[in-house]
Amino acid sequence: MKTDDLIEALVQDVARPQRSTAERVLGATVLGGLVAGLLFAWKLGIRPDIASAVETGRFVFKCALSVMCMACAWWACLQLARPEVRWKNVAAWIAVPPALLAAAVLYEFMAMPPVRWYELAVGRYASTCLSAIPLLSIVPLAALLIALRAGAPRSPATAGAVAGLLAGGLSAALYATHCPDDSPLFVAVWYTLAVGTVVIAGALAGRRILRW
Amino acid sequence: MRAAGRGDAHAYRDLLRKLAPILRGFARHAFLRYGSSAEDVEDIVQETLLAMHLKRHTWIEDRPLLPWVRAIAHNKLMDHLRRSGRRQHLPIDEFGDVLVADDSQSAANGLDADVAIGKLKGRQRDVVVAMSLEGQSARDVAQRLGMTEGAVRVVLHRALRSLSKVLRDDQP
Known part of the structure; x- marks a missing residue:
């Protein structure tokens, strides 16, 4: 086929409107969020002492961090869907949630006596955290990866990982309202492990299905 | 653009x-x-x-x-x-x-694209060949194949996507 012939075929197709990546990713996040939200309401539900919990700084920080994670991953996701954007261009955004978490851990080390550190980090429901967050993430991650197939990421694995961070942040935000373990030490260990699992799953899946 | x-x-x-x-x-x-x-x-x-x-x-x-x-x-x-x-x-x-710019090869054929078109399914192939190699408009193709113009455009779009997928996956 001659290149001019190909161009003719492309020109004939130009009138079809294309939806932007932002719309697709938004759609996937809302859809995934609804499914995860229903699953959460059905199986877990918000903790009963929510009224007093929202008055504690630790609980608010835990929820805010998850939402922050979502917001940064959302922005990075939209950037990485473009072919000319490299991971370095979004690295500063991705670094925000870990930096906040590190600051909170330092604060907790100063606020709590060393004898309580171990107990706070281990918490009470670590295994629920480790299973609930990845399970809640499955549908959002799948929806996001499908949405991102319309993009053209320079590195499919990186884009998949960031989609995993967005899905994991979403699930963490939901789970945070159920989980009675509020210490930043608990969040640093178990939430990080749980969301990390989703990030790795996203990277592995992205490497396969986000090629273009 | x-x-x-x-x-x-x-x-x-x-x-x-x-x-x-x-x-x-x-x-x-x-x-x-x-x-x-x-x-x-x-x-x-x-x-x-x-x-x-x-x-x-x-x-x-x-x-x-x-x-x-x-x-x-x-x-x-x-x-x-x-x-x-x-x-x-x-x-x-x-x-x-x-x-x-390099104009030297504008008359050359892209061999991979020919192979890839050969791998498309019947109707997608017909539409791509008609609209690229034969340079027909969507209306002409629609009349010839007994489809609506809109349907031809949909087939063309799907065919272009398949073409891209075949080019990406099926080469040695």
Whole structure:
């Protein structure tokens, strides 16, 4: 086929409107969020002492961090869907949630006596955290990866990982309202492990299905 | 490109015709440098044009167009080198200065595209052949195949996507 012939075929197709990546990713996040939200309401539900919990700084920080994670991953996701954007261009955004978490851990080390550190980090429901967050993430991650197939990421694995961070942040935000373990030490260990699992799953899946 | 976003076919054709020689120069330069066969230059040009078309919404208006085009061409080139068994790291910045037009091969055939069209399913193949090689309009094709014009456009769009997938997956 001659290149001019190909161009003719492309020109004939130009009138079809294309939806932007932002719309697709938004759609996937809302859809995934609804499914995860229903699953959460059905199986877990918000903790009963929510009224007093929202008055504690630790609980608010835990929820805010998850939402922050979502917001940064959302922005990075939209950037990485473009072919000319490299991971370095979004690295500063991705670094925000870990930096906040590190600051909170330092604060907790100063606020709590060393004898309580171990107990706070281990918490009470670590295994629920480790299973609930990845399970809640499955549908959002799948929806996001499908949405991102319309993009053209320079590195499919990186884009998949960031989609995993967005899905994991979403699930963490939901789970945070159920989980009675509020210490930043608990969040640093178990939430990080749980969301990390989703990030790795996203990277592995992205490497396969986000090629273009 | 902005006009193309509004569906202006003439502007889009002009743009693609201007970009093709630039891509050709880009691919030729890279092939010379990495010792790949120069016969494949036209394949890279065509794969890049097709990918640009299918991913045109990832270009943001008001951003410079050429870095975006170059990134897509780079991706297609890396794919190509990977398939032909070379593992090269091609720093994209080196192409900064070599966006030089090269008209020498405009009459050449892209062999991969021919193979890929052969692998499309019946109706998709008919529509692509009619609208590219034979240069027919959607209306003509619709009349000949007894379809509506809208259906022809849908088939064309799906065929272009299949073409891109076949080019990506099925090569040696």
